[in-house]
Amino acid sequence: MANVQVTTAEKIEATENPEVKISIIPRFCKGCEICVKLCPTQVLAMEMFLVKVIDIDKCNACMLCELRCPDFAIFVDKKIVDKKKTEEQEIPKGE
Amino acid sequence: MSFNYDQYIRGGKLPHIWCPGCTYGIVFKSLLRAVDSLKIPKDDIALVSGIGCASRLPGYVDWNTLHTTHGRALPFATGLKMSRPDKKVLVVSGDGDATAIGGNHFIHACRRNIDITVIVLNNFIYGMTGGQHSPTTPIGHIATTMPYGNVDPIFNIPELAKGAGASWVGRGTAYHVPALDKLIVEAMQHKGLSVLEIINACPTTHGRRNKFKSPTDMLLWMKDSFLPITAFGKLPPEKTAGKLPTGVLFKKEAPEFCDTYYGMVERLKKQKEKGA
Amino acid sequence: MGTLKLLQGNEACAEGALYAGCTFFAGYPITPATEVAEYLARKLPFIGGVILQMEDEIASVGAIIGASLAGRKSMTATSGPGFSLKQENLGFGMLCEVPCVVIDVMRGGPSTGVPTGPSQSDIMQCKWGTHGDHPVICLAPAYVQEIFSETVRAFNLAEKYRTPVILVYDEVVGHMREKIEIPEKGVLPVENRRRPTCPPSEYKPFDETKGDVPPVADFFSGYRQHITGLNHASDGFPVNASPRIHTDEQRLIRKVEGNRKDIIRYETVMLDDAEVAVFAYGVSGRSGKNAVELARDEGIKAGLFRPLTIWPFPEEEVAALASRVRAIVVPELSLGQIIYEVDRCAKGKCKVEGIFRVDGDPITPTQILDKIKEVK
Numbered sequence: 001m002a003n004v005q006v007t008t009a010e011k012i013e014a015t016e017n018p019e020v021k022i023s024i025i026p027r028f029c030k031g032c033e034i035c036v037k038l039c040p041t042q043v044l045a046m047e048m049f050l051v052k053v054i055d056i057d058k059c060n061a062c063m064l065c066e067l068r069c070p071d072f073a074i075f076v077d078k079k080i081v082d083k084k085k086t087e088e089q090e091i092p093k094g095e
Numbered sequence: 096m097s098f099n100y101d102q103y104i105r106g107g108k109l110p111h112i113w114c115p116g117c118t119y120g121i122v123f124k125s126l127l128r129a130v131d132s133l134k135i136p137k138d139d140i141a142l143v144s145g146i147g148c149a150s151r152l153p154g155y156v157d158w159n160t161l162h163t164t165h166g167r168a169l170p171f172a173t174g175l176k177m178s179r180p181d182k183k184v185l186v187v188s189g190d191g192d193a194t195a196i197g198g199n200h201f202i203h204a205c206r207r208n209i210d211i212t213v214i215v216l217n218n219f220i221y222g223m224t225g226g227q228h229s230p231t232t233p234i235g236h237i238a239t240t241m242p243y244g245n246v247d248p249i250f251n252i253p254e255l256a257k258g259a260g261a262s263w264v265g266r267g268t269a270y271h272v273p274a275l276d277k278l279i280v281e282a283m284q285h286k287g288l289s290v291l292e293i294i295n296a297c298p299t300t301h302g303r304r305n306k307f308k309s310p311t312d313m314l315l316w317m318k319d320s321f322l323p324i325t326a327f328g329k330l331p332p333e334k335t336a337g338k339l340p341t342g343v344l345f346k347k348e349a350p351e352f353c354d355t356y357y358g359m360v361e362r363l364k365k366q367k368e369k370g371a
Numbered sequence: 372m373g374t375l376k377l378l379q380g381n382e383a384c385a386e387g388a389l390y391a392g393c394t395f396f397a398g399y400p401i402t403p404a405t406e407v408a409e410y411l412a413r414k415l416p417f418i419g420g421v422i423l424q425m426e427d428e429i430a431s432v433g434a435i436i437g438a439s440l441a442g443r444k445s446m447t448a449t450s451g452p453g454f455s456l457k458q459e460n461l462g463f464g465m466l467c468e469v470p471c472v473v474i475d476v477m478r479g480g481p482s483t484g485v486p487t488g489p490s491q492s493d494i495m496q497c498k499w500g501t502h503g504d505h506p507v508i509c510l511a512p513a514y515v516q517e518i519f520s521e522t523v524r525a526f527n528l529a530e531k532y533r534t535p536v537i538l539v540y541d542e543v544v545g546h547m548r549e550k551i552e553i554p555e556k557g558v559l560p561v562e563n564r565r566r567p568t569c570p571p572s573e574y575k576p577f578d579e580t581k582g583d584v585p586p587v588a589d590f591f592s593g594y595r596q597h598i599t600g601l602n603h604a605s606d607g608f609p610v611n612a613s614p615r616i617h618t619d620e621q622r623l624i625r626k627v628e629g630n631r632k633d634i635i636r637y638e639t640v641m642l643d644d645a646e647v648a649v650f651a652y653g654v655s656g657r658s659g660k661n662a663v664e665l666a667r668d669e670g671i672k673a674g675l676f677r678p679l680t681i682w683p684f685p686e687e688e689v690a691a692l693a694s695r696v697r698a699i700v701v702p703e704l705s706l707g708q709i710i711y712e713v714d715r716c717a718k719g720k721c722k723v724e725g726i727f728r729v730d731g732d733p734i735t736p737t738q739i740l741d742k743i744k745e746v747k
Contacts, residue, residue: 003106007099030115032298037311063097067272068314070120072100072109105597138593143437146600154597154608159590161440162599163433164459170397170430174437174445175590177421178395182591200433203426360416367417 006072014053020061021077022053029073035065044074103127103137108155113148116298116310118269122216123152125272129279140183143172145197148223148297149189149216166197169204172211180210180353183283190217191229194250198230205259205288209352212282212289213261215252218297226300237304252292257345262287264345268294270317271341281343287351294321294341373554380545381406381448383515384474384538385414386553387522388446391561393472394420395445397434399427399453402486403542404476407448428453432460435471439464440598442589444526448474450542451484451493454500461535462501463600465623468577468587470529470564472522473537476545477653477704479731488731489541489654492705497537498682504620506627508634509537509682511652515549520559521679527562528634532626533584539681541704543654543733567594575605579619583626628683636679637688641667645674647747648696650689650713652678654733655702662739673743681709686716693717698746702726702734722746 009025022043031049041058044051044065051074053059061078104127113119130140140158144150146165153160163171168186176184193201193215204211220238221227228238228245231252235244253264263285267275275293282289296302296313307313322330324340378386385407388396396415398408408424415422421438425431428449435445449457454475464471477493479485497509508528512521518540529536565586567574576596578585585605588594601609602616610616627634640660642648647666651659656677666673676692676699678685689712693699698721701710710725717723724746728734 004109005101005104005106006109007101009109028110030110032116032310034116034311034314037309038314066097067124068121068270070113070116070118070123071111072120072124075097077097137595138591141590154599157595159595160597161437161590162597162601163436164463164600167429167433167460170425170433171437171440173423173425173430174395174397174434174439175441176437177423177434178438178441178443179591199426200430203430356421360419363416364419 014056017056017059019079020056020059021079022056022059023075023077024051024053025073026050028071030071032070034068034070035074038068039065098128098131100124100127103131103157104155105157111155112151114299116296116313117148118218118295118310118314119148119152119216121269121272122275122293122295123155125275126214126279127156129276129283132276132280133283135183140185141172141175142185142187143168143175144187145189145192146223147189147192147221148218149187150192152187166192166195167200168192169197169200169211169213173204173209176209176211177353177356180357184211185283186211186213188213188215189222190215190219190231190252191221194230194252194255202255202259205256205261205290207352208260208262208287208349210286210288212291214279214282215290215292216295217252217292218295218301220297220301222297222300226297226304232301236301238301253290253344256290260288260349261290262347262349263289263343265289265343266292266294266321266339266341268317268321268341269296270314271321274323274341278343285346287349373552373558375550375552377548377550378515379406379548380515380518380540381476382410383519383551384448384522385410387519388472388526389414389418390519390553390556390559391444391523391526393444393446393526394418395435395438395443396421396447397423397425397431397438397445398447398449399425399431401428401450401453403478403545404448404450404474406545407474428456429460432457432464432473436460436464436469439469439471440590442592444470444530446472446474448476450476450478450486451480451490452482454493454496458501462503462505464535465501465505465507466503466600466602467598468533468585468623469535470533471535472525472529473535475537475539477539477541479729485731487542489543489733490704490729491541491653491655492708492729493539494681494705495708497539504624506532506534506623507537507682508532508534508627508680509539510679511539511681512679513540513544513653513656513677515544515547516551517679518544519551519553523559523561527560530562530564531584532630533564533587534626539653541654571595576607577603577605577619579605579622583622583629631683634680634683635685635688637685638675638677638679640675640677642674642676642692644672646672646697647674647743648692648699649673649675649739649743650678650699650701651675651703652681652709655704658734658736659702659739661736662743665736665740666743671743671747684712684716689713689716690718693720696721698722698724700724700726700739700742700746702739702742704728704734
């Protein structure tokens, strides 16, 4: 069996929002709907029993979907957008 | 992503076996983040469990892991800790595993105050075997062995631990996640027997039979039924009636067992040298 | 010349454990085994060892398995009621291949029985007590000196074959005092388990490609592993419905049954030309030895076969014996347990007759002599 881990699993990424990226690992999602129902801004919805991003613009990166997902299926990455430059950087991991 | 879970999860083991909506995965992630923040090398931790859904956790984690017999994690953990008192030993156990069949070991580990962190994942049911009532199934709830509503009185696990002599007792929930990370850290940092009860949900065998329409409903029930202990002093009684506290519920300074045992050993050795 | 001591059987057992390098004992008070714990409680702290009185018998065997996984040589001691309680965790030790020693000082049973009287009625439980198919090594000393040396051998077999070893004697031998010699260090061999030398990333705790007895790493030693009581693959993780379960359990049995020559030991007295044999172990073996001497005085060609290893059972030796004697007399302090094994191995080639006694006293040499005369 292939050694599938969180970093190597196939992901569906919603990258349209310059401030936040949501990654979903369909292989791990069990369709429990916790993330969908507890998202305060209705960013997510279920499709074919898996979670899907439906409105990334509403995401304020509260991280609750990632914190409350039991299955390592959804991850939220805040991006720093420096208005002076056009590059985007991920927020570095805290120590 | 903001935290690298892969460094701790054994390769190829995900997706884990817990049901859709089982909150053990939430606790699993919190545990990994908490231990990572303590910077304990993987070789220096052991995670010991008994039998049940909660007890499946160790198989997934890249530490020294031991999956023992039903209710008996604590004696095995005691053997490990007494042999290597310099290492960190954690026990993860379910409500039935820890307080029913494992009850004797639970109270004696508390009494002994040995430096082991006991994490009790309470999902109010015997989940793995299909939903039999446990010593924590709420009165009136339906279980396969109480099909007309539970009439078997229940434990308050923190009270049990405190009464038996544990020197650190806390409660967290799978809903209140950031607080949970901190509670796990504090439970592990405490030197002595720490008991952290974590409120969890079993939608498959408990929620479904007891009018919880979804796993999310069970999380919201946790949000409503468990309040931080600080709130109990501040809110009016009608707001706290029927609810249980979370946070650090009790702690005390008490001699830790490995210290006292090995202190005795040192004393005896010195006496012998003087005598010889 | 070693140290001469006048010791009780239980104390000799404790000395044997110390000689073998035991540094961890966990137990629970139970007549007639408590003296093992009490003796070690006085001695172990001085060598930095751990002596724990656990909350119950089940916790004791759990603790010694935990200690063994951390690399220590560990032991517990009990009697019938405690031995019954320990079965589940003993099975864990057998499936997970954890070296440790379990002493059962047999007393009258079943249930509370006769706590201060001897018996030999746990012997089948030693073999079949825990559920499932499992390897069993069980030793049965009869003299206080032998309790010492067989305890050392029990630790060595546990380390060599990576399995729990049961050592049984009865209350009489456990409580009697005899002069023994404790040899200097290095005289009796002391063995240690094989630990892995491969890089940690390649280590598997049940790697059958490394032999029927795979090397095992200590917890916290840099070799991380998962040990579970579920049937498991060579990497330690659980498997369901796999041919691997069958072959691996066969390997566990083969560890012991395939090494009979190394594990089986016995004593024979005047057996070469015997026409009637006495098959007896423990305190019954002591009476048996006296009985065959008395028989010889009366001109009867009797001989004694006294096994020191009960499990694996000395099948070949008993089968060979049955083909050249007229009868085998089996005295045991039970209503007939080991006699079934003797009968099975004799395959009808000779008479097999038992002397059974469960009233709290040993079988006397006279009782055995009378039976010898009856069957010859």
